[in-house]
Amino acid sequence: MSERAEERLPGVQYSRWSGIRKHTMLCCVSLVMLYPLLWMVSSSMKPENEIFTSASLFPSHFDLSAYKRGWFGLDVSFGRFFLNSLIVSVLSVIGNVMSCSLAAFAFARLRFPGRHLWFSLMLGTLMLPYHVVLIPQYILFLNLDWIDTFLPLVVPKFLACDAFFIFLMVQFFRGIPRELDEAARIDGCSAWRIYWKIMLPLSTPVLATAAIFSFIFTWDDFFAPLIYLGDPTHYTSQVALRSFIDSTNQSDWGGLFAMSSLAVIPVFVFFVFFQRLLIEGIATTGMKR
Amino acid sequence: MASLTLNKIVKRFGSLQVISDVDLSVEKGEFVVFVGPSGCGKSTLLRMIAGLEAISGGELRIGSEVMNDVAPAQRGIAMVFQSYALYPHMSVRKNMAFALETAGLPKPEVEARVNKAAAILQIQNLLDRKPKQLSGGQRQRVAIGRAIVRDPQIFLFDEPLSNLDAELRVQMRVEIAKLHRELGATMIYVTHDQVEAMTMADKIVVLRLGKVEQIGAPLDLYNNPANQFVAGFIGSPKMNFLDATLLSSDETGSVVSLAGQSLRIPRGLAAVHEGRVQLGIRPEHAMLSSGDIALGQMEIVLVEHLGGNTLLYGKLSDGQTLTVQVEDQARLGMGDTVQIFANAARCHLFTGDGRAFAAV
Amino acid sequence: MVGAAVQRQRAGRFVAMREGYGFLLPWFAGFFGLTLGPALFSLYLSFTKYDLVSDPRWIGMANYVRIATADAKFSQAMHVTFTYVFLAVPLKLAFALSIAMILNKGLRGLPIYRALFYLPSLLGGSVAIAILWREVFSADGLFNQVLAVFGIKGIGWVTTPETALYTLVLLTIWQFGSSMIIFLAGLRQIPQDMYEAASIDGASPRRQFFKITLPLLTPVIFFNAIVQTIDAFKAFTPSFIISEGTGGPVNSTLFYTLYLFQEAFAYFRMGYASALAWVLVMIIGSFTAVSFFMSRYWVHYDE
Numbered sequence: 001m002s003e004r005a006e007e008r009l010p011g012v013q014y015s016r017w018s019g020i021r022k023h024t025m026l027c028c029v030s031l032v033m034l035y036p037l038l039w040m041v042s043s044s045m046k047p048e049n050e051i052f053t054s055a056s057l058f059p060s061h062f063d064l065s066a067y068k069r070g071w072f073g074l075d076v077s078f079g080r081f082f083l084n085s086l087i088v089s090v091l092s093v094i095g096n097v098m099s100c101s102l103a104a105f106a107f108a109r110l111r112f113p114g115r116h117l118w119f120s121l122m123l124g125t126l127m128l129p130y131h132v133v134l135i136p137q138y139i140l141f142l143n144l145d146w147i148d149t150f151l152p153l154v155v156p157k158f159l160a161c162d163a164f165f166i167f168l169m170v171q172f173f174r175g176i177p178r179e180l181d182e183a184a185r186i187d188g189c190s191a192w193r194i195y196w197k198i199m200l201p202l203s204t205p206v207l208a209t210a211a212i213f214s215f216i217f218t219w220d221d222f223f224a225p226l227i228y229l230g231d232p233t234h235y236t237s238q239v240a241l242r243s244f245i246d247s248t249n250q251s252d253w254g255g256l257f258a259m260s261s262l263a264v265i266p267v268f269v270f271f272v273f274f275q276r277l278l279i280e281g282i283a284t285t286g287m288k289r
Numbered sequence: 290m291a292s293l294t295l296n297k298i299v300k301r302f303g304s305l306q307v308i309s310d311v312d313l314s315v316e317k318g319e320f321v322v323f324v325g326p327s328g329c330g331k332s333t334l335l336r337m338i339a340g341l342e343a344i345s346g347g348e349l350r351i352g353s354e355v356m357n358d359v360a361p362a363q364r365g366i367a368m369v370f371q372s373y374a375l376y377p378h379m380s381v382r383k384n385m386a387f388a389l390e391t392a393g394l395p396k397p398e399v400e401a402r403v404n405k406a407a408a409i410l411q412i413q414n415l416l417d418r419k420p421k422q423l424s425g426g427q428r429q430r431v432a433i434g435r436a437i438v439r440d441p442q443i444f445l446f447d448e449p450l451s452n453l454d455a456e457l458r459v460q461m462r463v464e465i466a467k468l469h470r471e472l473g474a475t476m477i478y479v480t481h482d483q484v485e486a487m488t489m490a491d492k493i494v495v496l497r498l499g500k501v502e503q504i505g506a507p508l509d510l511y512n513n514p515a516n517q518f519v520a521g522f523i524g525s526p527k528m529n530f531l532d533a534t535l536l537s538s539d540e541t542g543s544v545v546s547l548a549g550q551s552l553r554i555p556r557g558l559a560a561v562h563e564g565r566v567q568l569g570i571r572p573e574h575a576m577l578s579s580g581d582i583a584l585g586q587m588e589i590v591l592v593e594h595l596g597g598n599t600l601l602y603g604k605l606s607d608g609q610t611l612t613v614q615v616e617d618q619a620r621l622g623m624g625d626t627v628q629i630f631a632n633a634a635r636c637h638l639f640t641g642d643g644r645a646f647a648a649v
Numbered sequence: 650m651v652g653a654a655v656q657r658q659r660a661g662r663f664v665a666m667r668e669g670y671g672f673l674l675p676w677f678a679g680f681f682g683l684t685l686g687p688a689l690f691s692l693y694l695s696f697t698k699y700d701l702v703s704d705p706r707w708i709g710m711a712n713y714v715r716i717a718t719a720d721a722k723f724s725q726a727m728h729v730t731f732t733y734v735f736l737a738v739p740l741k742l743a744f745a746l747s748i749a750m751i752l753n754k755g756l757r758g759l760p761i762y763r764a765l766f767y768l769p770s771l772l773g774g775s776v777a778i779a780i781l782w783r784e785v786f787s788a789d790g791l792f793n794q795v796l797a798v799f800g801i802k803g804i805g806w807v808t809t810p811e812t813a814l815y816t817l818v819l820l821t822i823w824q825f826g827s828s829m830i831i832f833l834a835g836l837r838q839i840p841q842d843m844y845e846a847a848s849i850d851g852a853s854p855r856r857q858f859f860k861i862t863l864p865l866l867t868p869v870i871f872f873n874a875i876v877q878t879i880d881a882f883k884a885f886t887p888s889f890i891i892s893e894g895t896g897g898p899v900n901s902t903l904f905y906t907l908y909l910f911q912e913a914f915a916y917f918r919m920g921y922a923s924a925l926a927w928v929l930v931m932i933i934g935s936f937t938a939v940s941f942f943m944s945r946y947w948v949h950y951d952e
Contacts, residue, residue, distance in 0.1 A: 179371075183376075197387075
């Protein structure tokens with residue numbers, strides 16, 4: 001002990017075992033947490049009769065027929081549903097990034113009478129539960145004859161209704177040195193040109209974060225499509241999954257798992273490629289997901 | 290190039306007045322330095338000239354035009370920021386071209402002007418780099434280059450050297466002075482460093498608490514500070530101020546009593562003033578040998594050897610502290626006593642509220 | 650001259666106005682058209698009886714009176730929601746904090762663990778996961794298969810009224826990843842030299858945790874608690890999927906929002922549902938207000 005102790009910092013208790021113990025524990029926790037996800041994916045590739053008879057992750061043989069059954073399990077194919085989800089999500093991303101960055105720029109950078117009032121009202125909407133505006137919005141869209149179209153899902157995104165993203169961007173914009181705006185003003189820029197030529201190019205990290213979260217939230221959104229979409233050809237994948245369990249295909253667990261697995265793929269892909277952005281986004285803003 | 294006139298310029302933030310009635314005129318081609326301690330309003334004043342802060346009262350003219358509410362870009366000014374404010378996502382070339390492109394100048398002309406400015410500053414080889422690939426000194430040059438391409442009437446510098454290390458600061462100081470000579474442009478330069486002010490300025494404006502304390506050429510400020518604040522601010526090490534009693538004062542000079550000795554100083558106030566005054570002596574003007582007035586004995590408390598000269602900190606016989614700067618390396622130590630002399634012509638007198646006695 | 654100056658200042662202010670409000674135009678449209686307007690309208694509706702077909706009929710406080718006194722289903726929804734919120738949120742935060750503490754101690758492989766633990770939290774909001782959860786805890790689902798390995802015969806956890814809600818609590822805890830990331834970020838904010846100073850002062854690791862880590866982390870804990878609680882009050886998808894929209898079995902998973910949804914879009918009692926929405930606002934609002942008031946006594950701020 002005395003021999004090795006010399007290499008160590010004085011008074012600090014080192015234990016190789018505590019490290020191994022921690023790793024073992026963390027690995028167990030990870031395994032327990034991820035097992036259901038892995039089980040879902042593996043079940044989608046198992047022969048139908050194995051799903052509820054074996055907890056194993058490894059099918060006796062790979063059987064991808066569930067994907068085919070699930071894909072055509074409803075009257076409308078899942079290709080349509082995924083396409084619908086994609087359309088709604090992409091439009092939402094565009095809408096959110098555009099409208100929220102405009103508002104955020106005004107709040108973060110422009111000085112105009114009343115901006116403190118509007119900013120606090122904007123923050124207030126962050127706290128307001130969606131359910132309060134839900135029914136009047138529904139009535140409004142009903143009267144506009146927008147029910148059973150994508151408009152109720154997409155138009156609010158173009159009107160900066162997700163205050164959260166405004167807040168996220170305001171935080172980021174405030175971190176960009178004000179001297180850059182001032183230099184640009186002296187260089188003859190209008191507010192619009194500062195926004196377009198200076199602010200946006202310097203904000204790609206936050207724009208990407210907002211875009212990714214916006215995509216994921218919209219892709220996963222269930223409530224709004226559930227209320228606004230009636231015709232199955234307009235369903236998004238989330239609503240379609242729900243009607244899958246409601247339909248007579250109750251017993252087709254393989255198909256259900258197959259489609260569920262497909263439905264989480266886009267989110268998973270973002271997770272794999274943009275993990276760092278997502279984690280930073282959460283760490284800096286305290287997002288709930 | 291243009292002249293600049295400030296007439297009773299005021300800045301208020303709410304009820305707080307941060308700039309009060311500043312009058313100033315800057316001639317064409319002049320190099321003017323705003324100097325003062327932090328929070329004195331020098332940067333605010335510069336930003337008001339630039340148009341980045343609204344002017345609460347008074348009149349700002351560039352040339353003959355009133356510019357109070359003209360947009361920054363239309364004032365014919367260019368500004369170099371303390372943080373340089375280079376656009377991080379643009380190359381050096383783009384940074385320098387941005388203002389010209391915004392103004393819609395034809396491409397060949399933009400290119401010609403950028404190249405010309407780059408040549409003046411010798412940064413041709415950096416044109417395709419991004420700001421973060423540059424050293425501090427190089428960024429500084431690019432920031433100046435960005436100002437030059439606009440061919441402004443007036444250059445504004447907001448503490449441009451404070452982010453550089455000491456060596457580079459001296460080098461850039463020389464270069465900016467050289468640039469001023471070459472371009473012959475009107476320049477206004479803000480700094481808190483009185484050495485920069487002394488070395489670069491044609492005219493120094495000393496500010497404190499939003500008010501102008503004195504305007505003048507560097508040596509005027511050094512030789513004839515208008516008040517105790519300017520006297521203390523200009524010059525390094527700082528001027529000594531000793532409590533003294535004014536015995537008499539008229540147009541031929543004043544007599545003060547200090548540590549039991551009567552000293553005749555060739556400075557006077559029109560209105561005869563009696564009572565407590567401050568006697569100001571710069572450390573470099575206090576001497577250990579000859580001089581036409583004697584301040585008496587000083588006991589040395591601390592000695593700083595700077596090589597080329599030596600700073601002696603000590604106490605006079607009446608207990609007042611004094612700093613003396615002597616040439617070369619003095620063989621003196623703590624506890625030694627020395628006799629202090631000075632030339633009366635280089636002494637200053639200030640009233641209790643800080644006003645200077647004029648030289649006679 | 651003064652007049653001209655005032656005029657110029659007005660012109661400058663007008664430009665600032667035009668710029669500011671120009672950029673806010675889309676937001677204004679959304680704020681007035683889709684947020685403030687609807688919120689006020691729903692406040693009005695909450696005092697009416699409205700079924701989308703005939704015009705709203707003013708009935709005063711009747712909706713609120715009924716909510717407060719005569720609605721057993723409302724009481725059940727409140728009971729379910731509060732049980733869920735006050736079980737799931739503290740457990741989730743405790744779990745997130747413990748894992749963050751373990752990960753923070755310079756463990757190798759931190760990014761990998763962090764990513765793995767975050768994954769459920771990212772995926773968790775989707776219908777697919779709710780479906781998965783339903784099947785994991787069904788009578789012959791994964792959970793019971795694992796129990797069977799140990800010779801235990803499980804029940805249909807989601808179909809048994811006594812246990813159904815707890816599967817949802819578990820689902821929430823399972824998504825502890827984002828809270829953990831926020832805790833990790835908070836832990837990293839604590840300057841290392843504080844621990845160094847504490848060890849020189851002879852503080853044990855245990856004492857360091859209670860005297861340094863925990864107090865300095867209280868703002869983050871508070872923030873996490875507020876966000877997660879508000880979010881938990883609004884939870885909808887899992888209970889909808891697990892109960893197939895009914896809140897069953899026997900209303901044991903009848904979340905507040907699910908009840909609101911049923912009133913509005915199954916029975917088209919829009920007035921009553923609006924009143925329910927405003928009651929939810931009041932619940933969340935008073936919870937937040939109380940939390941902020943209480944925070945003075947336990948949250949430690951630097952400034």
